[in-house]
Amino acid sequence: MNLRGHAVSTRWFLRIAAVGALAGMFAGQSLHAQTNLSWDAIKAEFESENPTLKADALNVDEMKAEEITAFLRPNPGFTLSSDGTQLVPHNGVWQPFTGTQVQTNFSYLHERDHKRELRLQSSKEGTQISRSLHADLERNLLFNLRVAFVDVLQAKAILGLTKQELDYYDRIIEISRERNRTGAMAQIDLDRVELQRVQYESDWQTAEVSLRTAKIQLLQLLDDRTPVDQFDVQGPFEFSDVLKPLEDFRQIAMDNRPDLKAAVESIQQAKTNYKLAVANGSTDPTFSGWYTYNPSFNNPNDQQTLGVSISVPLRIFDRNQGEKKRTLLDIDRNQKLEDAAHAQVFSDVDSAYAQVNSNIILLRPYKDKYLEQALRVRETVTYSWQRGAASLMDFLNAQSDYRQVQLAYVQLIGSYLTAAGQLNLAVGIEEIH
Incomplete structure (x- = not known):
């Protein structure tokens, strides 16, 4: 057997496998998939089909209908x-x-003192509060949907990675068997190499189960009865190291958080209700x-x-004294609730921002250094092991280290995308895509 030829072909295969492994992280294959939905398509289907969201939308319509009753003579x-x-x-x-x-x-x-007009105004403000609370419900449900969507992308990336690793290791086993046949490798070493394959196969099977489970959970949120094998999603599975300053996200949250809007609107409705209570005393x-x-x-x-x-x-x-006092106290209560809502907004934004920034800090060295370094170590040790300059244990450790680095990178990207979804939840809009 020509060891030099095997070494060259092995190095060529290592490079191809490394590129394929990284590509596999971003695009898992499903032989039976017929639908391949993007995040925008998933979001649109969710907004139109989710029963919880549809039921709450009817509550807004009910509040709108009450405006008619409020203004009746x-x-x-x-x-x-x-x-x-x-x-x-x-x-x-x-x-x-x-x-x-x-x-x-x-x-x-x-009816004197504009009772009808005040009832209508209070009812309209109640409808607006319902709209804000509906938007807040949608904000929270979309976060759950985003997490499920990211889980599917991450499961696909891990499945692609484990499949590439299994294919690569099968190639190593073929080379090892050829070396054993020519006497360049002991049978015990070949047995140890072949036994290691069970770990790669186990990782692959676990990844397949995880992907199906993630798809099932996403389909449940969509209230979709599409078979799992005919359902798939697509989207970028990567991170961006560009992050706006914290103050920008705070301001975005102040402008867009629907629960904060509902708190402000509740104060205005409480003031209107107090005016109505005074009018009802006439x-x-x-x-x-x-x-x-x-x-x-x-x-x-x-x-x-x-x-x-x-x-x-x-x-x-x-003279409606009790209702006057109650509605006056309700103004102060809603003002306190608005203060609490402001504090919650800042807490949510600061926590989510810290998590996103932490993930970016961890991901940068992986992208700039660790991925390439792990590939280089595996390639070097594999080449040395084939030429007898490295032990079998060194070879197996290098394979394990490479797999762990690649898996950690995929998991970190998943954590980053989840944290980005948490930050979008905190600010009230999809600021990070």
């Missing part, structure tokens, strides 16, 4: 009454309807008018009459 009242119908004969003559009088009455409650008169037909009157000009009245309740005891 009081219904007028109508009364028709009759009296004076003769029940017994008079002087032997029974004329039951001769003296019957008929009266119609119309009444209307007049007196609302009831105006009435009636027409009477009374043929029993001796005065022929008095048989048909009109009348009007005004009824004014005396607000001596009940």
Whole structure:
């Protein structure tokens, strides 16, 4: 056997396998996949199909419908009454309807101090709060969706890496068997090399199960019944080391966080409710008018009459004092809740920012140094082992170290993308794509 030829071919294979391993981290293959959805497509399907989100959207519509009720005028009242119908004969003559009088009455409650307008304003503000809370629910659900999406990408990357590693190691086994056949390698060493394959195969099978599990979880969030084998996603599995200053993210969060908007809107609604409570303490008169037909009157000009009245309740005891006090206290309560919301926003942004920055710090040396260094060490040790200048243990350790570095890099990218999703959750928009 030509050892030099084997060494050259091995070095060539190592380079090809290294490139393939890195490429495999970003694109796993599925033989049966028919759909290959991007993040935008996944997000669009989620927003249109997720039952929790759709149910909450109906709650916003319900709040909008309540605006109609809030602005309705009081219904007028109508009364028709009759009296004076003769029940017994008079002087032997029974004329039951001769003296019957008929009266119609119309009444209307007049609401003062802009009660209707204040009810409508409070209802509209409640609808806006519901919209903000719906956006906040969507923000949190999209984070869960993003985490599931990243899990699938990471599982695909790990599967691609383990497959490349298994293919590479199978090539090493072929070379080792050829060396054993020519007497350049002992049988015990060949057995040890072949036994090591079980670890690579186990990693590959574990990665396949992890990928299917991640897809199932993503399909559950989408409420999608597509078979797992026909479902796949695509997207960049990489990191960016460019990160805006912390203050920029804080300002973005202040401008976009829907829960913070809901807290601010709740203060305005509380103020409107206090004005409404004050208005409800005022007196609302009831105006009435009636027409009477009374043929029993001796005065022929008095048989048909009109009348009007005004009824004014005396607000001596009940002036809506309790509701006035409650709504006034509610203003202060909502202001305290807004302060708490501001503090929560800053806490969320600062924590997520620190996590993203930490992942970037860890990933930079991998990209700039460790990946290339691990590949170089494996290639050098493999070449030396084939030429008898390195022990089998050195060779196996180099293979293990390379696999661990590659796996750690993939996991760090997954952690970075999850942390980026956490930062997007904290600021309220997808600032990091």
